[in-house]
Amino acid sequence: MISVGIDAGSATTKAVLVDSKVMVVSKNIIACAICPTGFDFIAAAQKAYEDVIEKAGIEKKDVDNVYSTGYGRNSIEFADKAISEITAHARGVYYLYPDVKGIIDIGGQDSKVISVNNGKVSDFLMNDKCAAGTGKFLEYTARALEVPIDELGSLALAATKPANITSMCTVFAESEVISLRTRGLAKEDIAAGLIESIARRVAVMSRQIGLKENIAFVGGVAKNDGIRKALEKELKLSLFVPQKPQMTGALGAALHDIR
Amino acid sequence: MHCFKTIEDIKSSYTRRIRQIADERIAGKKVVGTFCLFVPDEIIFAAGADRVILCGGKNDTIAIAEQYLPRNICPLVKSSFGSIVNDGSSEIRSCSHFSMVDMVVAENTCDSKKKMYELLEEYVPTYVIDLPQRPDSPEALQYFLQELEKFKSAMEKLTGNKVTSERLQQEIRSSNEIRQLFHKLYELRKKDPVPITGLDVLKILQKQYFLSPHAVKEYLNTLITEAEQIIPDGKHKPRIMITGCPMSGGNTKVPDIIESRGGIIVAEESCTGTRSFLDLVEENKDPMLALARRYIRIPCSCMSPNDRRTDIILDLANDFNVDGVVYYTLQFCHGYNIEKNKVQQALKKAGIPMLFIETDYSESDIEQIGLRVDAFMEMLS
Numbered sequence: 001m002i003s004v005g006i007d008a009g010s011a012t013t014k015a016v017l018v019d020s021k022v023m024v025v026s027k028n029i030i031a032c033a034i035c036p037t038g039f040d041f042i043a044a045a046q047k048a049y050e051d052v053i054e055k056a057g058i059e060k061k062d063v064d065n066v067y068s069t070g071y072g073r074n075s076i077e078f079a080d081k082a083i084s085e086i087t088a089h090a091r092g093v094y095y096l097y098p099d100v101k102g103i104i105d106i107g108g109q110d111s112k113v114i115s116v117n118n119g120k121v122s123d124f125l126m127n128d129k130c131a132a133g134t135g136k137f138l139e140y141t142a143r144a145l146e147v148p149i150d151e152l153g154s155l156a157l158a159a160t161k162p163a164n165i166t167s168m169c170t171v172f173a174e175s176e177v178i179s180l181r182t183r184g185l186a187k188e189d190i191a192a193g194l195i196e197s198i199a200r201r202v203a204v205m206s207r208q209i210g211l212k213e214n215i216a217f218v219g220g221v222a223k224n225d226g227i228r229k230a231l232e233k234e235l236k237l238s239l240f241v242p243q244k245p246q247m248t249g250a251l252g253a254a255l256h257d258i259r
Numbered sequence: 260m261h262c263f264k265t266i267e268d269i270k271s272s273y274t275r276r277i278r279q280i281a282d283e284r285i286a287g288k289k290v291v292g293t294f295c296l297f298v299p300d301e302i303i304f305a306a307g308a309d310r311v312i313l314c315g316g317k318n319d320t321i322a323i324a325e326q327y328l329p330r331n332i333c334p335l336v337k338s339s340f341g342s343i344v345n346d347g348s349s350e351i352r353s354c355s356h357f358s359m360v361d362m363v364v365a366e367n368t369c370d371s372k373k374k375m376y377e378l379l380e381e382y383v384p385t386y387v388i389d390l391p392q393r394p395d396s397p398e399a400l401q402y403f404l405q406e407l408e409k410f411k412s413a414m415e416k417l418t419g420n421k422v423t424s425e426r427l428q429q430e431i432r433s434s435n436e437i438r439q440l441f442h443k444l445y446e447l448r449k450k451d452p453v454p455i456t457g458l459d460v461l462k463i464l465q466k467q468y469f470l471s472p473h474a475v476k477e478y479l480n481t482l483i484t485e486a487e488q489i490i491p492d493g494k495h496k497p498r499i500m501i502t503g504c505p506m507s508g509g510n511t512k513v514p515d516i517i518e519s520r521g522g523i524i525v526a527e528e529s530c531t532g533t534r535s536f537l538d539l540v541e542e543n544k545d546p547m548l549a550l551a552r553r554y555i556r557i558p559c560s561c562m563s564p565n566d567r568r569t570d571i572i573l574d575l576a577n578d579f580n581v582d583g584v585v586y587y588t589l590q591f592c593h594g595y596n597i598e599k600n601k602v603q604q605a606l607k608k609a610g611i612p613m614l615f616i617e618t619d620y621s622e623s624d625i626e627q628i629g630l631r632v633d634a635f636m637e638m639l640s
Contacts, residue, residue: 071626086634110627121638123612126631 002030003065004052005253006079007088008045008072011108011135011220013037015048016250017056017063020258029254031055032247041072049078067253071109083256085249086114086124092252093216094119096242102211104202104231104239105249106221108135113205123209132168133201135221140170141194144177145187153226156192163193168201191226199230206235216240218248261489265482266459269466272478276311276470277355283309284359289418292360292383293468294339295368296530296557297390299550301434301540302407303364304472305426306414311356312468313363315339316509318620319351327378332371333589334619335507340375344382354508356469362417364410366390368561369594386413394555394562404551411547427546433472438536440479444486445533448525449579451498452491455482457524458514464531465508496523497639498580502572502602503587503595505530513587513616516628521636526579528572529587534558537571560594568598569605576611582639583612585632590619612638 001021007014017031033051037044045068053060068079069088076082085105093100094116103114111133115123127133142149156162163185167173173194180190206215215237221227222245232238242248280290291303292313303310315338324341342353343363363385365376379385388410391399411422447454463482467475499522501514506529514524527533534557541549558568576584584606588595599615606613614635616628 071630082633084630084633084637086630087637121634124631124634124638125615126627 001064001258002058002062003067003254003257004049004063005088005250005255006045006048006066006068006070006076007085007247007249007253008041008068008070008076009037009085009108009220009249010071011037012246013041013044013048013070013072014247014250015052016247016254017052017058018251018254018258029251032244032250034246037072041075042077045072045076046078065257067256069249069253081256083253086112086126087121088249088252088256089218090114090116090121090252091119091255092248092250093218093242095251095255096248097214097216097240099214100216100240101213102206102209102215104206104211104215104217105219106133106135106198106202106217106227107219110134111202111205111219113202113209113211115209115211125205125209127201127205130169132170133198133205135219137170137173137198138194138221138224138227140174141177142191144174145181145190145194147187147191150224152191153195153224153228155188156195156226157229159186159188159192161189162196163189165190165193165197168197173197192230195226195230196234199227199234202231203234211235213237214240216242216248218242218245220246222246260456260459261454261485261491263455263459263482263485265478265485266462268481269462269478272466272470272474273354276474277359279471280309280311280356280359284361289361290359291414291417292343292357292363294363294372295366296534297366297368297554297559298364298388298410299407299554300468300472301427301430301546301550302411302414302422304430304433305422306411306418307420308414308418309471310364310468311360312508313339313343313357313360314505314507315342315357316465316507316620317342317354318622320345320353321620323349323351328375331591332375333369333504333592335505335589335592336371336375338507338620340379343379362386364388368559369592371591386410390561391555392562400551400555403555404548407547407551407554424546427550428542431540431542431546431549435539435542437467437472437475437479438539440476440483441536444479444483445526445579447483447486450491451495451580452493453498453523453525454486454489454491456518457499457501457527458511458518460524461506461511461514461527461531464527464535465506467535469508496521497582497636498523498525500524500526500528500572500576500579500581500584501532501587502528502584503599504589504592506587507531510620512620512622512625513585513618513628516625516632517585520629520632521640522632525581526575528568528575530559533571533575560592560598565598566601569602572602573605573609576606576609581611583614583635585635586613586615588615588617590617
């Protein structure tokens, strides 16, 4: 059985294609694709879907099921079923890491912590209503530092004395960054301060639902080493980061009907 | 789900009730506005007055209130205040009943309400009942009894009518009838599948303190008869209990999300829920003492300690065979937001999953809440 999972996120749309026959012998997923979401959710989903089929070297008619997840999940009409990204991440990470007990997902517009028991969600917490502790927080504050967001993490690793960023509000944190700059603080130290502030926020959420061990870190922000290290320091444990951490939602959706 | 004729009637009851109140006032009857379950209807009706609830559930009038009140207090307080002080100079309209009361009967519950009432006094005569907030001591009961006696005198003064024991007994019996009808309605919600949605039940709960007791009884009777005849379809849906802040008229946001995403609400432990009817008032006793005893036990989060609430939540979860609890709070409602922790611990211990939703009256977070509700439903299935 061939299934495609599409994760229509706020920043990027991801697609993963799996074949249940192949999975019996190997953990390999057949193909994956990613494209920016932009304004048109549906067009992005179409594109990711077509890309993943092309990469797999098959045709649309060969696909048995399409499952959607992510913020745009309910508007993707060619999907057979929509699944929340919380359930999808749990399923996807469980496939890659069967011992998983907890998941931290920092996405573009929210962050989530999920407690997992045998691949099933047993509790979760989301930060929303505000950009504190999300990818957007990093995007805004990186801009104030005039650093590309991808480099924020490596820049932070070079810090000698991380600054203390106290504002949870993204807009105010940006002004806090500017005032730290005028006080002459090193870019590296400010970057480290920003990353520590987001790590603290997310660590509080993980403690709230009792995550203790075997925690995976997923979502686009997980690619950022500096943040992973700051989180590990804050949580006092090492995190499992999948090779393509932004893909676990789409993977979980693709695996929806495969046990 | 079944379309109830009674619910359709309730939806169109607003203008009829407004006309009724207008006629009453022309005939010299006094009408008071209330905000809270701690204010005994029985005393108001025994004094020959009528009452309407003034708790605001509309988002629009919040903008008016924010000219006077801080932004970071709960939307219920702001919406209510905005609806009352609205002078019509903006495009925003208040519902008619907010300007049809001779006196507001307020109560000292949470800080936001207490301080808001102080400002309200400038716009409408406001009588405040004080509440002891450590409800389990005998001294508290005595104090509350005195407060109710004072309130009784205030009602007598407003209406010119004497509140006799006989009238109080009558009104206690009448209010108990409504409470018993709610018990009967909720009994039907214990069925699986449930014959009636939470949204439909909320429609009558929200109007319980707006409509006349006579109308509420009639609606409850016909609704129960209708619901008894329904054979609901066979699919099991996750059975949800809501607990937390009240959902005032106009505010159905979270139940809407829950029931449009596969859940079914079977009970509400809140002021728009079981708290209005769970306990009856003892009949054929000293009526004022009986009222004080019953009303002081309302498990509002302004009370401390408030462990009774947790016990009730656990009992209801068991009685209504609840799959999961949605803990609903309004932004900046410190009492319920803080009490969440205790309730969560107790539910965890009992093995009942809980989803926490903190929100306001705006529509900005419908999708975010929807995601969490989706995930919660998937978790429960």
